[in-house]
Amino acid sequence: MKVDSGDFLAIMGENGAGKTTLAKQLNGLLRPSLGKVTVDGDDTTKKSVAQLSRKVGIVFQNPDHLLFSETVREEVGFALKNFGFEPGVVVKQVERTLEALDLAHYAETSPFLLCGGGRKRVALAAVLAWEPDYLILDEPTIWQDYQQKERLRNFILQLNSQGKAVVMVTHDVEFVAECNPKVVLMSKGRIVAQGQADEILSDDGLIEKASLVKPQMAKLFSQLGEFGFPRDVVDVHRAKMLLEQKLSEAKVSVAQSS
Amino acid sequence: MAETQAGTIAAKDLGFQYAGSTSKALDNINIVIGQGEFLLLTGPSGCGKTTLCRCLNGLIPNFHPGEMSGELLVDGVSVNDETTSELSRKVGYVFQNPENQLFALTVEKDVAFGPENLGLTRQEIRDRVDWAMEAAGTVALKDLAPYELSGGQQQRVALAGVLAMKPSVIVLDEPTSFLDPRTAEEVMGAVDNLRRENGITVIVVEHRLDLVGRFAERIVVMDHGRIVADGRVEDVLDAEFDRLSGLGIGLPKVSLLWSMLRRDGLVSERLPTHVESAVKMLSERLRN
Numbered sequence: 001m002k003v004d005s006g007d008f009l010a011i012m013g014e015n016g017a018g019k020t021t022l023a024k025q026l027n028g029l030l031r032p033s034l035g036k037v038t039v040d041g042d043d044t045t046k047k048s049v050a051q052l053s054r055k056v057g058i059v060f061q062n063p064d065h066l067l068f069s070e071t072v073r074e075e076v077g078f079a080l081k082n083f084g085f086e087p088g089v090v091v092k093q094v095e096r097t098l099e100a101l102d103l104a105h106y107a108e109t110s111p112f113l114l115c116g117g118g119r120k121r122v123a124l125a126a127v128l129a130w131e132p133d134y135l136i137l138d139e140p141t142i143w144q145d146y147q148q149k150e151r152l153r154n155f156i157l158q159l160n161s162q163g164k165a166v167v168m169v170t171h172d173v174e175f176v177a178e179c180n181p182k183v184v185l186m187s188k189g190r191i192v193a194q195g196q197a198d199e200i201l202s203d204d205g206l207i208e209k210a211s212l213v214k215p216q217m218a219k220l221f222s223q224l225g226e227f228g229f230p231r232d233v234v235d236v237h238r239a240k241m242l243l244e245q246k247l248s249e250a251k252v253s254v255a256q257s258s
Numbered sequence: 259m260a261e262t263q264a265g266t267i268a269a270k271d272l273g274f275q276y277a278g279s280t281s282k283a284l285d286n287i288n289i290v291i292g293q294g295e296f297l298l299l300t301g302p303s304g305c306g307k308t309t310l311c312r313c314l315n316g317l318i319p320n321f322h323p324g325e326m327s328g329e330l331l332v333d334g335v336s337v338n339d340e341t342t343s344e345l346s347r348k349v350g351y352v353f354q355n356p357e358n359q360l361f362a363l364t365v366e367k368d369v370a371f372g373p374e375n376l377g378l379t380r381q382e383i384r385d386r387v388d389w390a391m392e393a394a395g396t397v398a399l400k401d402l403a404p405y406e407l408s409g410g411q412q413q414r415v416a417l418a419g420v421l422a423m424k425p426s427v428i429v430l431d432e433p434t435s436f437l438d439p440r441t442a443e444e445v446m447g448a449v450d451n452l453r454r455e456n457g458i459t460v461i462v463v464e465h466r467l468d469l470v471g472r473f474a475e476r477i478v479v480m481d482h483g484r485i486v487a488d489g490r491v492e493d494v495l496d497a498e499f500d501r502l503s504g505l506g507i508g509l510p511k512v513s514l515l516w517s518m519l520r521r522d523g524l525v526s527e528r529l530p531t532h533v534e535s536a537v538k539m540l541s542e543r544l545r546n
Binding site: 013014015016020061062064113115116117118139142143144145146147148149150171172173174177210211212213215216217219220223224226227236239240243244246247248250251 | 276301302303304308354355357408409410411431432435436437438439440441442443465466468505506507508509510511512514515518519522524525533536537540541543544546
């Protein structure tokens with residue numbers, strides 16, 4: 001498996017498939033017992049986690065594993081200070097990140113007073129703040145409402161356009177359907193498929209194998225096969241376009257025959 | 259009186275403000291939930307969903323201090339007249355973060371902890387633990403330590419621990435967030451079966467309506483500490499789609515698709531909430 005700069009990649013698969021274990025290999029928290037992991041050409045067994053973290057930022061699944069500061073602002077600035085950024089840069093980066101994740105009005109609040117969705121976003125912000133080249137997000141959408149997910153999606157796309165690579169571990173098939181990243185599908189410790197989200201998420205065999213369910217649009221279009229629709233539809237806007245066409249045709253033919 | 263009202267919840271003008279907070283987390287909540295209902299509680303982050311749930315088992319105001327107003331009855335008894343330990347027999351709570359409720363050295367001991375503290379006989383404890391672990395799909399994990407499990411496995415163990423208490427109400431705060439989608443469906447299906455077989459009242463807090471929508475009969479939407487919509491899932495989605503979408507609620511994609519087609523005058527039927535009904539309606543239209 002390979003991640004290039006600017007990539008957006010989703011690791012999916014059943015509970016216990018090895019997704020988080022794979023993610024932890026990417027910044028040296030875990031080291032391979034067989035084979036090799038390299039980050040920008042450096043073998044992870046030859047670098048410290050601290051060295052690797054500068055390049056590879058991981059946001060854990062459970063935000064409570066990561067939070068400890070007294071205010072959200074301190075939490076988000078913590079790593080920046082420890083990496084030795086100039087105070088001016090720290091302030092600027094913290095503000096920017098708080099704004100992007102809709103946390104500015106909680107800056108002086110204790111992260112532990114926030115609701116689950118808020119804590120998850122603080123954990124994200126704390127890593128996003130130092131702009132690592134590779135971002136590993138373990139279940140970034142849990143506890144988030146739709147609006148926050150939209151915000152997150154835009155933020156990821158923006159990072160991608162700056163050449164940052166984003167790897168997310170997720171079960172959120174609808175979020176993946178909307179983002180259409182490249183998917184690495186895992187099952188029982190192995191990668192069983194790699195490809196674009198719309199191909200993978202509309203493939204019955206793969207979905208079954210990795211204990212996923214199809215996104216609603218893929219479910220819908222797999223049952224509308226008799227009308228000549230493509231099967232790999234996962235995005236609601238593409239679905240609308242296709243249906244619009246067919247329904248307008250149907251309308252016209254009804255009008256003509258009457 | 260309490261006997262006949264097992265599994266019922268009634269809130270009248272319920273309000274709550276966390277100590278140190280400047281605004282109300284719950285504001286004038288009025289709701290009646292009947293025995294055996296499956297209710298989906300949703301709303302944007304920070305709208306008060308979790309706060310409302312915490313009131314049901316006495317965590318508010320006993321554990322999270324603040325100012326509570328109005329009235330809240332569980333099984334016909336005011337929550338003010340009962341301790342958290344009494345309430346927790348009636349209302350089982352699966353927390354958003356499963357780590358917050360797991361602590362024993364093995365899964366089996368964790369599940370047994372609740373029943374052991376109810377002073378039941380050994381046999382009754384054994385039966386309950388076996389039943390709960392089976393129902394939550396955790397039998398294979400019984401000798402493992404909770405902390406070495408994956409998030410999804412922990413979530414199922416937390417559910418088993420709550421089931422073993424045989425509560426009349428189960429509150430699940432985003433119970434499927436760490437589960438893969440197939441397992442999430444299985445767990446929600448198992449909860450729904452328990453409800454049907456044992457008449458347990460189920461309240462699920464969830465952002466993803468597509469996951470829970472097919473089990474829930476009723477949806478309650480909150481915003482800024484208030485209830486802003488309450489009714490049958492299909493009715494509320496159909497009547498309030500744009501407003502709910504404006505609140506940032508994760509509406510089922512099939513309903514979103516339908517609302518877009520309907521806006522363009524291409525379909526006229528009510529919004530479907532599941533794929534199956536959309537397939538049926540679209541097939542009929544396309545065949546003609």
